[in-house]
Every structure is written in structure tokens, then in C-alpha cells.
Amino acid sequence: MLAIDVEVRGGKPIYGYTLGDDVNITSDVRDIAGVDFDIAVTYNGWSFDVKYLPMYRNSRYALYTDDGVKPLMDLYVFVESGFKSSLGIQEEASKLYDVAIQLGIHRSLGIGEAELLRLKSLQSRVDQLTTSELTTYLGLDVLITHQLAMRWLPVLQALGAITGSNPMVINQVAESASPGHLAEALIHKYLQFNGIILQDRRREMDYEAGDKTRARSYGLFRNVGEYDFSAMYPSLYTQDNVDPINIRECQSGFPVRTTKGTKRVCFEPGGLVHKVLSSLYRARKVTKALKATYGDAPDQAVKILVNSAYGVFGKSGIGMVNEWVAAYIAQKTQAIFDDLWQRYQPIYGDTDSMYIQLDGRDADKLLMEINDYLHRAYGPLMEMKLEEVWDVVYIPRSKAGGAAEKTYIKMRGDELVIKGGALKPRDLPRGLRYGAYRDWVRALLLGDARLDDLISKFISGASLEDLFIEYSISFRDLLYTHEGSQIRTIDRSRFPALAYLAVASGREALIDLRARTINAKPIDLDAFVDVLYLPIETQGETKAFAFLINNEPVIARVSIQFDQKQGKILTKVANLVRASREDIEKLSIKAIRESGLFSHIA
Incomplete structure (x- = not known):
């Protein structure tokens, strides 16, 4: 069984793959085609990796190799389906590293929870990673994917034996149907x-x-x-x-x-x-x-x-x-x-x-x-x-x-289960989200710490980058529905990315959903908008955010207008000023206190 992951850096794909022992990193997809394996597995590969792999007749489900056509499975599909609870997934979290923590895969790899989350944070700056960092990050991805497949494939094989099918068929059933x-x-x-x-x-x-x-x-x-x-x-x-x-x-x-x-x-x-x-x-x-x-x-x-x-x-x-x-x-x-x-x-x-x-x-x-x-x-x-x-x-x-x-939230010894979308850590500063937030939850519930003290220690030791909330979304998910049609409304989850596009473009960004362009330039729908931000004001037509742009903190007020009939979104910078670290620290503290997780616990 071959586990595969693909990252794109500078517009070029980098491949990580493993049969379970040694990890290989390459920029030549032909290296994968030459590996001797029976089945390949990915995590969210059917939506992303397949664009960079030698697929059989434009299928998402089979690879060309030197030894013929081999099936390609996507384990992510099971996490987003009715199969997940029977496969050990309790929390509402579908990211690979979150699943690894729930199943204890990081422990089998000899990696602590905080270290795993730190390594996860490398994805947001893949273009800036050194060769060593990229090898570590991509290598860990494929090792976790392989471990996950080793746990789930025997279950799928048993299901196949009972139903007269096979793991690949069951993977395709999970993509669009229930168990x-x-x-x-x-x-x-x-x-x-x-x-x-x-x-x-x-x-x-x-x-x-x-x-x-x-x-x-x-x-x-x-x-x-x-x-x-x-x-x-x-x-x-x-x-x-x-x-x-x-x-x-x-x-x-x-x-x-x-x-x-x-x-x-x-x-x-x-x-x-x-x-x-x-x-x-x-x-x-x-x-x-x-x-x-x-x-x-x-x-x-x-x-x-x-x-x-x-x-x-x-x-x-x-x-x-x-x-x-x-x-x-x-x-x-x-x-x-x-x-x-x-x-x-x-x-x-x-x-x-x-x-x-x-x-x-x-x-x-x-x-x-x-x-x-x-x-x-x-x-x-x-x-x-x-x-x-x-x-x-x-x-x-x-x-x-x-x-x-x-x-x-339920806790017993070192075991901690956090259930419910409102308690997800996605609105926490990245240094906390990819760090000790689960330790904070344990300490607060046991009465071993005060939130004020935990925040103070975090703020004083965090880098500027780690004080910001990290948000990453593809242009496809930002501007279009799962069915491929243009969005009909702009919900608040999209505000940071749209406001950032105006700031990053200079002063404004005109997005034509029908022509699929930004400021008259074609959009790569599979490219990601990676934002480091802190909310200030999200009500009304003009929104205010702090952003980290080229390692410089700024505060921007941005108007967001959506003409649904014309299929156009116009985001305009109304005001842009530099911010100090002190400004960012205050906003970061506010974000922690108002986060879904710690606003509830506090």
C-alpha cells in the first residue's frame, strides 16, 4: 500500500510517498509510477492531488503505473461521511492532523500532540519552507496517511467480504451515499x-x-x-x-x-x-x-x-x-x-x-x-x-x-474529547491553535489555571505571526458552491479572505464570478488564499481587520459589495494604517476571550 501526498510550491508539485517505512520526496511524478504497490491511498486526494498525478483516463479513482493501472483511494471521504463514527471519529474535525490526534496515530509515530500541531502549521507557509522543513512536513503527512490506511483498510476489506464488493467500491459509496x-x-x-x-x-x-x-x-x-x-x-x-x-x-x-x-x-x-x-x-x-x-x-x-x-x-x-x-x-x-x-x-x-x-x-x-x-x-x-x-x-x-x-467536553486522565462545531479552535491565534490549547482546556476544567494567566504567558512568548488567526481557503470554496455555481450570499466566514484580497491587491479587488477573474486576471480556482488576520469590526458594509502582510502588521477598513445579478464582488480599502505589536497583542487577547472555545469555558 502506497500513501501519497502532494504539495504545490511556486506553482510546481512536490510529491511525498511511502510504503510505510522510508519516506521519499520528489518533484518527478514518474518516481511514483515506478513504485511496486497494489493500492494507493491519499487524504483529500480526489479533490486536489489527482490534478498532479498520472490518472487513468481522467478518472479520479485509478493511477497509471509502470505495472499497469492501480486503484487510488481517498480516506478523507470516510471522515466526511456516515462511516466516521464507526471508524473512531468522535469530534467534528476532518483535517488530517485532527483525525490523527483523535485516533492516537501521533503517539504511534512517537510525536507529542503539541509537536504534531506545530508541524501542521507549516502548511500555511509551504512556499517559504526550507528543503528540510518541507521534507519533514510532507513526510509526516504521508506517514500519518499510511497509518490511517493500515487501520481502516482491514475494516473496508471485511465490509467488502460481507457485501461482495471491495474497499474501492466502498470508498466510492462513501463519497456520495451512506453506509x-x-x-x-x-x-x-x-x-x-x-x-x-x-x-x-x-x-x-x-x-x-x-x-x-x-x-x-x-x-x-x-x-x-x-x-x-x-x-x-x-x-x-x-x-x-x-x-x-x-x-x-x-x-x-x-x-x-x-x-x-x-x-x-x-x-x-x-x-x-x-x-x-x-x-x-x-x-x-x-x-x-x-x-x-x-x-x-x-x-x-x-x-x-x-x-x-x-x-x-x-x-x-x-x-x-x-x-x-x-x-x-x-x-x-x-x-x-x-x-x-x-x-x-x-x-x-x-x-x-x-x-x-x-x-x-x-x-x-x-x-x-x-x-x-x-x-x-x-x-x-x-x-x-x-x-x-x-x-x-x-x-x-x-x-x-x-x-x-x-x-x-469530556475528560478522563490524559484523554480529552471536544465535541461540537462551536468549540472548534479555528478562531484561535495560530500559536495557540497549533500549540497548547488542549492543555489550556484541561487546566481550566480542572481548576489548575486561570485564563488570564494562560493568556498573559502566551502573549509574552508568542512570535508576531503566532498572534494572528490563520485562515486558508481555496478560491473554488471561497467563491463557488460545492455544486460549482457561484455563491449567492457572502457569509461572515468569507470576510477575512475577501478583505485580504483588497489589501494584497493594493487598494481594491474586483472579482467577476462569471468570468472567473480578479482585476481582469484569470483565477486559479485551486490556488489558496492564505490569510493571517484578527477581527476588529465585522458588522456593516465596512469591515475592519488586522492583517500580517509581508511580516508587517496593518489595520485595514474594507468595504465589501456583492452584486449577485452581475456576479461581481468589489472589495475596497477605505483606510490602511500600520499597527504596532501592542495593537496586535490587544486584538489577539480579545480574539482568545471571544473564541467559541474559551468564551464558553471562561
Whole structure:
């Protein structure tokens, strides 16, 4: 397996590649074509690297080599899809180094977290890197990519063995579809083997799916047990004989509500779809028991299928849709969730997990109590497991004043999980974002430090460059949608880059979205706008930012006007003055205090 990464410096591609041991850096793509390998892997390669690789017939999925055509996979696709949780991704972060930290890959490479983030920061100034720095940065990229592939490829191979496909097919499924498509194909194949065709169709009615994400209150909670259902949805559809073919109305059934009314429904045993679903459930029991012998890959593969299968009945597109089945699963699990929420008073719940403050109770004894109740009330297969006991769980306050949902921090020893887009470090100065921000979070939650003291120490020791927020975006993402059409509005996330273009251009930048030009010069859509900035004023037509331009700090007021009908954006510098380090330090302190992460914790 060959891991590949491409960086462009001075308009010329530089290639890094490895088979897992030695890393090679070259400017000649023919060196890659001469390597003996079976499959190549990249991270975000289908969107970027393929432009500089010898692709087969303009495909994104296959490389020309001296030994013939070889498949090219993109691991980034899995992080942006429904596969991610089953592959170990908990946080809302898709950058390669963020994924490496979540999976502990940096530790297997003998690199500390802070050092990894420091090396990550080299990407923003790739044109200025020395040969040694470029070799280090690019070499680490491909080593992490290779390690990631070594973890995930066995899972994809196991999925391929179960579904009659292969890792490349599954990679392409993940690009545009959910894991449920694999389960759906498996069901169709089994039905056809038994002489039955189940017609695909679109959804014709809606139903209440419920809300299994809620927080009781915001704040800091200590000694919290995380209790997860052991396959909540698979347990239900296995135990209750759920099947779209064998569904019927019955007086003793569970009441299911859709926009076409309410029915009490039951399922006759022996349905063919249920046989597939229950066989996946039983397979999961077996693979979990055999982890010690065969490793995690078979279990992870079955987990992906068993956890996604229920979703095929309520999908929004064309498929094996049955609204009554989908509503039954959603509404009955919601009733179970609501019951436990009232009975055990958790501080937070999300889909199939609950966080319960133990308050001196024994976590294992509480688990036994919960499962005894579940078995009696909802059946023998419904049960929970103790996932972890966290030292600290922090739930921030929402803008509306209540507890935020799908946003929290949990910590146990050295393990730290930061969940939710509002807590991402993207709006922190680069020296902190690529440095000790996770250590700050630990210290603040444990009460070992004050934010004022941490900020003071950081500001006094940081270089001028590290006081700025780093923002990097391609012209394609800045000016166009994922579908390729021009943007319709300019949201505040685009302000720094657009304002910077005016400053960097001298006084103004006229962007013609239809002609794809800036000041009448063609735009390279795959080139990046790399900005070091600090916000001052982002409301109104005129925005104010501090920028670092050629190592000189400046403060600029820039107007941004967008004529959507004409497809033109005009950014104009209204005022530009030099700034002192003291000015930048004050703005950097303000940025830290107002950041999504530390404004919440403080």
C-alpha cells in the first residue's frame, strides 16, 4: 500500500510517498509510477492531488503505473461521511492532523500532540519552507496517511467480504451515499436469491422521528458515567421481528404516527428482511466475542452495517422505503429514551447514549439496575453498557441561555474529547491553535489555571505571526458552491479572505464570478488564499481587520459589495494604517476571550 501526498510550491508539485517505512520526496511524478504497490491511498486526494498525478483516463479513482493501472483511494471521504463514527471519529474535525490526534496515530509515530500541531502549521507557509522543513512536513503527512490506511483498510476489506464488493467500491459509496446503501444492497441480494423483488420508491409521508439529543442543564459535572445502548436500533428490530413485508395492524401493537394517521403495528415472525437484519445482529455478537483472536476489523465492519440498516426504511431518496417501519423504530426507541431520561435523570443524552452524574454511586451497580429495568420493560435484548466514567463533563451554555446540544467536553486522565462545531479552535491565534490549547482546556476544567494567566504567558512568548488567526481557503470554496455555481450570499466566514484580497491587491479587488477573474486576471480556482488576520469590526458594509502582510502588521477598513445579478464582488480599502505589536497583542487577547472555545469555558 502506497500513501501519497502532494504539495504545490511556486506553482510546481512536490510529491511525498511511502510504503510505510522510508519516506521519499520528489518533484518527478514518474518516481511514483515506478513504485511496486497494489493500492494507493491519499487524504483529500480526489479533490486536489489527482490534478498532479498520472490518472487513468481522467478518472479520479485509478493511477497509471509502470505495472499497469492501480486503484487510488481517498480516506478523507470516510471522515466526511456516515462511516466516521464507526471508524473512531468522535469530534467534528476532518483535517488530517485532527483525525490523527483523535485516533492516537501521533503517539504511534512517537510525536507529542503539541509537536504534531506545530508541524501542521507549516502548511500555511509551504512556499517559504526550507528543503528540510518541507521534507519533514510532507513526510509526516504521508506517514500519518499510511497509518490511517493500515487501520481502516482491514475494516473496508471485511465490509467488502460481507457485501461482495471491495474497499474501492466502498470508498466510492462513501463519497456520495451512506453506509445504509451497503446494507440495502445486501437485503436486496438476499431477497432476489429467494425469488422476491422489493420495489424501490420515494417516501410518500412524513413521521415524527423524535429528539434523542438533549441536555438537562449547562455547567461542569464531575464523576459522570457514560452509558451507551448495546446496539439500540439493531436490538429493537431483531427482538420485535421488524420487517417491511411482514408488518400488520394489531390491537396490542405499538402506536405509530405518520401524516397519514396512527396505526398500532406488529410484525409477523419469519420475514426475509428480518432474517438479514437479525443475522447482522447475531454476527455483531460473534465478532465482538472474537476481537482477541481476529482484531477489531471484522467487528467494525459488521457494526457499520448493523447500525446503518434501520435507516434505509426512512431515507429521503429512492430506496427500500417503508414509512411505518421507519416510524416504528424511531418512535419506539424515542419512548424508551424518554422513559430513561425521566427515570435516571442524566445530564446529557445523545441518540443511544446517556451521561449520568454518579454522585457517589457505583457505576457498575447502576448499570445492572438500568439493564434489569430495560429487560423487564422493553425486552431481553434491550440493554446498555458502561462506556466510560469521565472525571469531568462540561456542557456549555447556548446563545439562547439554555444548555447547548451536541456540544460538550469530556475528560478522563490524559484523554480529552471536544465535541461540537462551536468549540472548534479555528478562531484561535495560530500559536495557540497549533500549540497548547488542549492543555489550556484541561487546566481550566480542572481548576489548575486561570485564563488570564494562560493568556498573559502566551502573549509574552508568542512570535508576531503566532498572534494572528490563520485562515486558508481555496478560491473554488471561497467563491463557488460545492455544486460549482457561484455563491449567492457572502457569509461572515468569507470576510477575512475577501478583505485580504483588497489589501494584497493594493487598494481594491474586483472579482467577476462569471468570468472567473480578479482585476481582469484569470483565477486559479485551486490556488489558496492564505490569510493571517484578527477581527476588529465585522458588522456593516465596512469591515475592519488586522492583517500580517509581508511580516508587517496593518489595520485595514474594507468595504465589501456583492452584486449577485452581475456576479461581481468589489472589495475596497477605505483606510490602511500600520499597527504596532501592542495593537496586535490587544486584538489577539480579545480574539482568545471571544473564541467559541474559551468564551464558553471562561
